[in-house]
Amino acid sequence: MPSWLVVEDELDVNDIIVAMWHIWGVDGLAFSNGLDALDWLAELETGHSKRRSELPALALLDIRLPGVSGIEVAQRFRKSTHLTNLAIVFMTAYRLSPSQERALIERTAAEAVIYKPLPSMIEFKAQLDGALAQRLFGTPA
Numbered sequence: 001m002p003s004w005l006v007v008e009d010e011l012d013v014n015d016i017i018v019a020m021w022h023i024w025g026v027d028g029l030a031f032s033n034g035l036d037a038l039d040w041l042a043e044l045e046t047g048h049s050k051r052r053s054e055l056p057a058l059a060l061l062d063i064r065l066p067g068v069s070g071i072e073v074a075q076r077f078r079k080s081t082h083l084t085n086l087a088i089v090f091m092t093a094y095r096l097s098p099s100q101e102r103a104l105i106e107r108t109a110a111e112a113v114i115y116k117p118l119p120s121m122i123e124f125k126a127q128l129d130g131a132l133a134q135r136l137f138g139t140p141a
Contacts (some may be wrong), residue, residue: 003027004128005056007037007073008091009065013118017060020121029056034068037061044082055082058132060114063092063104074108087111087135089128091118111135 004026008014011032018028031037044055059077061070070090077083088108093116096104101113111131118124 003029003054003056004058004060005029005031005037006060007031007034007065007070008060008062009033010062013116017118020124023121024125027054034061034065034070034073037073038068038076041076041080041083045080056086058087058089058128058135059083060089060091060128063090064094071104071108074110078109085135087131089114089131091116093117 002025004021006014006017006021006028008017008030009032014030014032018030021028029040031040059074061073063070065073074088074090077086077088088110089112090104090108090110091114095115096113104110104113111134112127114124114127119127
């Protein structure tokens with residue numbers, strides 16, 4: 001079963017995302033803040049991870065998180081040798097201008113930005129699958 005990771009501080013949204021993933025046959029690793037996601041990464045890199053299941057192929061990160069932002073999490077993930085093929089998708093309720101969105105994607109090497117409220121399940125899955133294809137095969141999302 002493929003594995004994806006979500007970092008979302010709104011617990012209801014976090015639960016809905018993981019539930020959708022299970023419907024799609026995707027195992028979900030969920031964190032409610034960026035610090036917990038970075039702690040997981042540190043444990044993974046030192047070989048002490050309690051969650052040593054399959055490494056996630058995709059990370060869905062809320063941009064605005066308490067403490068450590070989704071942007072900081074993405075930048076740290078990009079530096080990890082364990083997550084070299086990780087597709088990163090940001091989600092946010094705040095509208096970015098096209099130039100802000102491009103700058104964010106360039107700064108973090110992310111594949112996409114999705115705006116809340118999240119789209120329908122079908123469109124949401126297509127966007128995430130497109131981000132994975134873009135990361136793995138270099139095809140545009």
